[in-house]
Structures are given as C-alpha cells and as structure tokens.
Amino acid sequence: MNLKLLFSVSKSLLFARWKQTLVAAIGVTFSITMFITLLSFMSGLNDLLDGLILNRTPHVRLYNEIQPSKKQPIDYAEKHKNDYNFVNSVKPKNERLEIYNNGAIINVLKKDKRILGIAPKITAQVFYNVGAIDLTGVINGIDVEEENRLFMFKDYVTAGNYINLKNIPNSIVLGKGAAEKMMTNIGDVIQVTTIKGERMQLKVVGYFQSGLQDIDKVQSYTSLSTAQKLLGESNSYITDIQIKLKDITLAPSLTIEYQKLFDVEAIDIQTANSQFETGSSIRTLISYAVGITLLIVAGFGIYNILNMMIYEKMDSIAILKATGFSGKDVNLVFIIIALTIGIFGGMLGLLFGFSLSALIDQIPFNTAALPTIKTYPINYNPKFYIIGSIFSIVTTYLAGYFPSRKASKIDPVIIIRGK
Amino acid sequence: MSEIILEAKNISKYFHDPLTIQVLKDINFSINKSDFVAVTGRSGCGKSTLLYILSTMDTDYTGDLYIDGIKMGNKKEGELAIVRNEKIGFVFQFHYLLNEFSVLRNVMLPGLKLGKYDEKEIEARAYEKLKILEIENEALKSPNQLSGGQKQRVAIARALINDPLIIMGDEPTGNLDKKNSEIVFNIFQELSQVYNQTLLIVTHDNDFADRTDRIIEMEDGKIISI
Numbered sequence: 001m002n003l004k005l006l007f008s009v010s011k012s013l014l015f016a017r018w019k020q021t022l023v024a025a026i027g028v029t030f031s032i033t034m035f036i037t038l039l040s041f042m043s044g045l046n047d048l049l050d051g052l053i054l055n056r057t058p059h060v061r062l063y064n065e066i067q068p069s070k071k072q073p074i075d076y077a078e079k080h081k082n083d084y085n086f087v088n089s090v091k092p093k094n095e096r097l098e099i100y101n102n103g104a105i106i107n108v109l110k111k112d113k114r115i116l117g118i119a120p121k122i123t124a125q126v127f128y129n130v131g132a133i134d135l136t137g138v139i140n141g142i143d144v145e146e147e148n149r150l151f152m153f154k155d156y157v158t159a160g161n162y163i164n165l166k167n168i169p170n171s172i173v174l175g176k177g178a179a180e181k182m183m184t185n186i187g188d189v190i191q192v193t194t195i196k197g198e199r200m201q202l203k204v205v206g207y208f209q210s211g212l213q214d215i216d217k218v219q220s221y222t223s224l225s226t227a228q229k230l231l232g233e234s235n236s237y238i239t240d241i242q243i244k245l246k247d248i249t250l251a252p253s254l255t256i257e258y259q260k261l262f263d264v265e266a267i268d269i270q271t272a273n274s275q276f277e278t279g280s281s282i283r284t285l286i287s288y289a290v291g292i293t294l295l296i297v298a299g300f301g302i303y304n305i306l307n308m309m310i311y312e313k314m315d316s317i318a319i320l321k322a323t324g325f326s327g328k329d330v331n332l333v334f335i336i337i338a339l340t341i342g343i344f345g346g347m348l349g350l351l352f353g354f355s356l357s358a359l360i361d362q363i364p365f366n367t368a369a370l371p372t373i374k375t376y377p378i379n380y381n382p383k384f385y386i387i388g389s390i391f392s393i394v395t396t397y398l399a400g401y402f403p404s405r406k407a408s409k410i411d412p413v414i415i416i417r418g419k
Numbered sequence: 420m421s422e423i424i425l426e427a428k429n430i431s432k433y434f435h436d437p438l439t440i441q442v443l444k445d446i447n448f449s450i451n452k453s454d455f456v457a458v459t460g461r462s463g464c465g466k467s468t469l470l471y472i473l474s475t476m477d478t479d480y481t482g483d484l485y486i487d488g489i490k491m492g493n494k495k496e497g498e499l500a501i502v503r504n505e506k507i508g509f510v511f512q513f514h515y516l517l518n519e520f521s522v523l524r525n526v527m528l529p530g531l532k533l534g535k536y537d538e539k540e541i542e543a544r545a546y547e548k549l550k551i552l553e554i555e556n557e558a559l560k561s562p563n564q565l566s567g568g569q570k571q572r573v574a575i576a577r578a579l580i581n582d583p584l585i586i587m588g589d590e591p592t593g594n595l596d597k598k599n600s601e602i603v604f605n606i607f608q609e610l611s612q613v614y615n616q617t618l619l620i621v622t623h624d625n626d627f628a629d630r631t632d633r634i635i636e637m638e639d640g641k642i643i644s645i
Contacts, residue, residue: 005531012519319515322476323529323577324504326497413471416511416589 006329009320010336017309024305025345027298028396032349032388033356035291039384040357042287044377046280052211053273055152058119058242059251061272062264064099068092097123097239105241105262114245114254119146121240122227128220129191129199130182137178137218139192141227141238150244153221160186160206165223172202172226176209177217192230200230292391299395302341306334306403310410317407318415327408334407338400339393346392350385423488424584424617425450425473430482432468442468443480444640450585450619455611457628458621460637467589469637470621474507474587475499487584504533508578512590514570516562522573523549523558530580541580548576552606568599575606579616586610588620592627604630 014021068090074080099105102120109118122141127134144166147153154162157173165171172192174184184190188204202222209216222230228237243258245251251268259266270277310317317330361378426449434440442465450456460466471477473484475491478499484491486506491499503509516525523545530541549555552572557565562573571591578586588607592600604627610616611632620631628634636644 002532002534005528005534009528012517016519315515316517316519319511319517320528321500322474322503322509322511322515324500324532326500328497329500329532411476413476416513416515417467417471 002329003332006332007336010333010340013309013313013316013333014337014340017312020305020309021341024298024302024341025348027301028295028342028345028392029349029352031291031294031298032346032392033352034294035388035391036350036353036384037356037360038287038291039387040353040378040380041360041376042283043381043384044379046283047379048373048377050280054269056156056210057269057273058151059245059248059269060243060255060258060266062099062105062241062243062258062262062266063239064095064097065265066092066095066097098233098237099239099241099262099264102238102241103236105264108261109241109243114247114250116244116246117146117150119143119150119242119244120224120238121147121242122224122231122237123239124227124231125195126230127193127195128178128182129193134193135178135181137175137192137220139172139227139230140219140221141224141230142221143224150242156208156210157206158209160204162206164205165221168203168205170200170202170226170229171205171222173206173208173221174204175216175219176207177213178220179204179207181217194230194232196232198230198232202226291388295391295395298345299399302338302396302399303403306338306400307406309337310334310403310407314410314415317410318412321410321412322416330410331404331408334404335397335400338396338404342392342396342400345396346389349392350388353388354380354385422452423449424452424454424486425619426485427469427473428483428485430469430472430480430484432465432472432477432480442640443472446482446642448635448642448645450617452584453611453615453617455607455618455632456620456635457631457633458619458635458637459623459625459628462623464637465640466621466637470587470589470619473619474509475502504529505581506584508581508583508586510571510574510578510586510588510591512593514562514567514574516570516573516577518561518563520562521559522554522562522565525562525573526576526580529577533581535581545576545580548579549573551579551609552576568595568602571595571599571603572606575603579610585617585619588618588622590622590624591620592622592624600624600627 072085072087072090074085074087106118106120109115120143124139124141126137126139128137142153144153144163148162158176160173162173165173172190174182174190182190184204186204186206189201190204191199191201193199208219208221224238225235228235231237245254248269252270255266255268258264320330321327357378357380360376363376365373365376367373427446430443430446431441432443434442446469458466458470468477472480475484475486486502491502494502516522517528520528523542526545526548527541530536530544531538536544546555546558549558552575554569554572554576557569562570565573592603595603607618607620608630611618620627622628634644635642
C-alpha cells in the first residue's frame with residue numbers, strides 16, 4: 001500500500017511540472033534513439049565490410065607452398081646431430097602445389113564435428129589471351145555447390161547463372177574487371193594459356209564481382225574438373241582445402257592441429273585478415289562511446305531537472321516529512337520519478353530507434369564495389385535494444401540517486417521555521 | 420490524575436553556529452490527555468525550538484522525551500516518522516498544503532501513509548473531518564482556490580486524520596486576520612471540549628493563550644510558569 005501511495009505522490013509531482021518532465025524524457029528518448037540507430041547502422045556496416053572478406057574467406061585453409069625444406073639433409077646425419085649446421089643459398093625443390101593424399105584428408109575432415117563444410121579448390125596461374133595480348137589471371141577451380149553453400153558464391157555472380165559453371169563443361173565465370181578488359185559477353189568463348197603453355201577454350205557463363213577491384217581484374221572461376229583438365233592433372237589434383245567451421249574462434253587452434261596432423265601448410269582467418277577484425281572492433285567501440293556519451297548527457301539533464309524540482313518542492317517535502325513520511329519514502333518518490341522518466345523515455349527511444357533504423361534500411365545505397373547491397377545496411381541485433389534499455393534505466397537511476405538523497409536529507413524544521 | 424501523553428525531562432538544546440548558545444535550559448513538564456495547552460513567550464525565547472523537539476522533528480537535544488510513555492531519544496529517523504504519522508498532528512503558521520493534490524487528497528495523505536484503513540474508509544474519515552471544520556464543500560477543489568482561513572482549516576483537518584494523541588500548532592493563527600483567527604481558535608476549543616483532543620499550541624497572541632486551559636510561559640529558554 002505504501003508503494004502505491006508513493007507512486008501517486010510521484011505521479012502528481014511529475015505532472016505538476018509536466019513540461020520539464022517532458023523535456024527530460026525527450027532527452028532520454030533522443031539519446032536512446034540515437035544509440036540504437038547508431039549501433040544498428042554501424043554494426044550493419046561492419047557486418048557488410050567484414051562479410052566482404054570474411055564470407056569469402058575460409059576459416060582454415062590447407063595448402064602447399066613452395067618453400068625450401070626446413071630440414072636440410074645434413075640435419076638428418078647422425079654425426080652432425082649436435083652441431084650447428086649452416087647451409088648457404090638454400091633453394092626450394094621442384095615440388096608440386098598439390099596437396100598429397102587429399103582424398104584421405106577430406107575423409108578425415110568430413111568426420112570432424114567442429115566443421116561446417118569443406119570445399120576443395122584448385123588455384124592456377126593463367127594468361128587470358130586477348131588478341132595478341134596476354135593478361136595475367138588466376139583461375140580458381142571450385143566445387144560449385146559447396147562453394148555456394150559455404151561462401152555464398154551465388155551472391156557474387158552478378159550476371160549469368162552460377163550453376164551453369166557446373167552444368168556446362170569447359171565453362172568459366174569471369175571476373176568483372178577481366179571481362180571488361182577482354183570485352184566479352186556471356187556466351188562468348190575465350191582462350192586461356194596456362195603457365196606451362198597449354199591452351200584451352202572456355203565458354204563465359206557469368207561475371208563475378210567481389211567488390212574488391214584488384215581481385216575482379218584477375219580472378220575467374222571454373223569447375224574443379226575444368227581446372228584439372230586445364231592443368232593436365234588427374235581428377236584427384238587439388239591445391240587447397242577450404243574449411244568453414246561452426247565456431248570461427250576455434251580456427252587458430254584447429255589450424256595448428258591440422259598442420260601437424262596432415263603435414264601441410266595451414267592458415268586461419270584471424271591471421272589472414274587480422275586488419276578487418278581490428279577495424280570492426282574499433283568502429284564498434286566508437287559507436288558505443290558515442291551512444292553512451294549521449295545517454296550520460298541525458299542523465300545530467302534529468303539530474304538538473306530533479307534538482308530544480310527538489311528546490312521547488314522543498315515545502316512539500318518538508319510537510320510530507322512532518323506528517324510522517326520518512327527520508328526513505330521521500331528518497332523513493334524521487335527515484336520513482338527518475339525511473340519513470342527513464343523507462344518511458346527509454347521505451348519511446350527504443351521504438352524511435354527501431355523506426356529510424358528501419359527508415360535508414362530503406363535508403364538506396366548503390367555502389368559498384370558492393371554488388372549485393374541495394375540499401376544502407378542495418379543490423380537489428382536485439383543486443384543493442386537490451387543494452388539501450390538497461391543503460392537508460394541505470395543512467396536515470398544514477399541521475400535520480402543524488403537529488404533523491406538530497407531530498408531525503410531535507411530537514412523539515414529548517415524549511416518550516418524559515419517561513 | 421489523568422493519563423500523561425507527553426513528558427519532557429531535563430531537555431536542553433544548544434546552537435553551535437556561530438557560537439555555542441544554550442537555547443533551552445532544563446525543560447521539565449508534562450501534558451495530560453485532553454489538556455489544551457498554550458506555550459507563550461517573546462519571540463526568540465525558544466518556544467518554537469521546544470515545539471520542534473517535542474514533535475520529534477528535531478533530534479539534536481539532550482534530556483529525555485516521552486510520548487505516550489515511550490522514550491524517543493534513541494529511535495531512528497524512520498521510526499520517528501512513524502510516531503509523527505500516527506500520534507502527532509501538525510498545524511503550522513503557514514498551511515503547507517500540496518497544490519498538486521485536491522483538498523481531500525491533502526487531508527487523506529497522512530492517513531494513506533499510516534495505512535490503518537483502506538482508501539475508501541480514509542476518504543470517508545477525511546470527509547468527516549472536513550465536516551467538523553465546515554469546509555466539506557471545498558473537498559474537491561485545489562488548495563490554491565481556497566482563502567487563507569479555509570486553507571488553515573484544511574491543514575487542521577489533515578492534522579486530525581489519524582486521530583492523533585496530540586495536536587501541535589506553531590503559531591497557527593499567526594498568518595490569519597482577526598476573524599479567521601477567531602474561527603480557528605473556536606475549532607481548537609471545540610476539539611478540546613467536544614472531542615477531548617489534546618492540544619499544544621505555541622503562540623505569542625495573548626488573547627489566544629488566555630482562553631486556553633493552561634499556559635506555559637517561557638523566557639530565555641526556561642519555563643517561568645506552568
């Protein structure tokens with residue numbers, strides 16, 4: 001019952017100065033709106049930029065690299081086992097880029113529960129022949145369906161149908177930049193030369209646009225079998241195994257594990273793209289900082305208004321205390337006022353924040369670099385809404401705490417005798 | 420010998436700022452049930468200071484205060500608030516009504532705080548008190564629509580709502596004209612005679628004091644006559 005009474009006292013105090021109350025609530029609403037919008041937009045942008053690289057990048061990539069042996073023959077000799085052996089001018093051996101025994105490796109990986117999927121790949125250096133000129137390029141032989149499932153290949157094929165790559169033999173999806181240079185259309189046949197000098201005719205079935213121009217100028221895609229044919233290799237030849245994990249954070253540890261287990265080179269996404277992670281974490285940090293600053297400013301607004309209210313209502317507080325309200329009751333009244341402002345302002349803020357982000361989500365955003373994006377990216381993560389509401393309540397509570405304490409300490413004798 | 424409601428034993432008080440001055444010197448007296456007592460004295464003699472100590476709002480004193488036989492000295496702030504709520508009714512020089520609430524609600528507030536009855540019952544009792552003071556027609560108005568005399572009567576109704584052991588007044592007629600003072604005094608007298616209400620009123624209006632049952636006269640922080 002007591003609480004009900006305190007609520008009714010708070011309510012009448014709130015409405016007695018409803019304009020001030022409104023201003024305070026608008027402050028909270030505005031800051032929460034901006035907090036939500038800012039974070040949704042920033043994190044949408046982050047996801048977009050990260051996706052640009054991270055969606056296309058395997059979490060762990062197994063490959064072979066041409067490099068000098070780490071252990072030279074002399075290191076194996078019993079006689080010199082305990083010596084320091086210096087070998088000058090070490091050169092790599094003529095080794096193939098193929099992953100040896102890849103069938104067995106893939107079988108082992110397929111049984112691994114931590115793995116979402118595996119896509120084998122062949123990378124081949126080629127020249128695109130345009131009349132008398134050769135353009136350098138890289139052809140990726142891919143397992144079309146797996147590549148699409150794991151790395152959203154379809155999203156990046158801007159013209160033509162990606163599945164034709166699998167269905168039409170000797171077909172190629174050209175990088176958009178490369179296609180423009182060669183002035184080819186879909187359905188045309190182009191000629192490529194491998195570094196070993198073999199020539200092959202390939203039918204263009206689509207264009208590929210990653211958003212990174214340097215990549216689009218050189219990279220093209222064919223099916224695995226086309227790439228194997230192009231290189232004159234058997235159908236067991238692959239150069240890379242791309243692994244997508246269920247949990248991306250496991251990538252570094254699994255990389256080390258596979259390196260040892262399969263005796264191949266391996267690299268994890270975190271190492272390969274560390275700059276992206278740094279970028280997004282700093283952008284997130286900045287948006288949180290701005291959002292929280294807005295809330296703190298709103299908190300000061302509430303603090304001021306409550307302070308004024310307490311000065312104005314000094315008499316009322318004194319008489320409430322004289323007629324039997326304890327300091328705790330008075331304290332609670334002002335905390336209730338502050339929290340009411342916080343909760344209502346905050347809820348409206350969440351609503352407006354959602355509407356504003358939805359609005360931004362509708363604004364057209366076309367850029368050549370990002371073929372899959374048509375409007376500004378927004379991330380509707382419920383986390384922001386939870387943080388926003390918790391923060392609005394915490395800041396308004398703190399903003400109310402000190403004025404309420406002051407109100408609860410008011411000595412009715414001083415006020416009443418002062419008249 | 421009737422029941423003692425309020426008893427002061429050796430109460431002294433000092434002001435420390437800027438110099439230590441003793442404002443109350445060894446006050447001893449008691450008030451019996453249904454006494455109508457006036458405390459008089461020149462301004463500055465400490466009569467209001469004494470009243471605020473007796474009302475438990477001022478806790479910075481030495482000596483003992485008993486209300487209804489219970490010692491107030493070592494009670495906490497929250498407990499004293501309950502004592503004020505339940506056992507003491509206040510009428511100040513200024514009415515101190517809350518403009519945010521209607522007259523009726525103002526009267527009801529201490530009752531709601533006490534929570535002895537439910538809201539309906541408190542409302543009925545508030546009407547009853549307003550009727551005693553003949554202002555029940557103003558119940559739903561806002562306090563700032565009332566005249567000074569009416570406001571003071573509302574304040575008295577508020578003091579009565581919890582049927583307090585004692586009503587304390589600090590110059591309750593100090594802000595009123597002759598006519599309204601008369602009305603307020605008559606109300607106090609009626610409360611004392613008809614309802615056996617105990618009253619302790621601080622005043623420097625000698626006409627007022629002369630008509631009460633008992634006068635406590637103070638000078639320089641001491642009681643000179645009881």
